Amino acid sequence: xxxEVSIGKQGExxxxxxxxxxxxxxSVDRGTAGELxxxxxxxxxxxxxxxxxxxxxxxxx
Numbered sequence: 001x002x003x004e005v006s007i008g009k010q011g012e013x014x015x016x017x018x019x020x021x022x023x024x025x026x027s028v029d030r031g032t033a034g035e036l037x038x039x040x041x042x043x044x045x046x047x048x049x050x051x052x053x054x055x056x057x058x059x060x061x
Contacts, residue, residue, distance in 0.1 A: 001022045004021070006018070022037050024060065
């Protein structure tokens with residue numbers, strides 16, 4: 001997994017956004033991979049800490 005964090009204009013000020021690029025073994029089909037990544041994102045302590053404050057895009061590669 002790699003992460004990209006950006007800062008940019010949001011509303012009247014500035015804010016952060018993130019893109020998480022996740023690579024899983026090719027033996028995991030794309031649908032299952034997407035479900036696993038989304039489930040992990042829901043229980044991840046860091047994701048829970050920033051949810052609603054920092055937009056996060058999940059990309060399964």
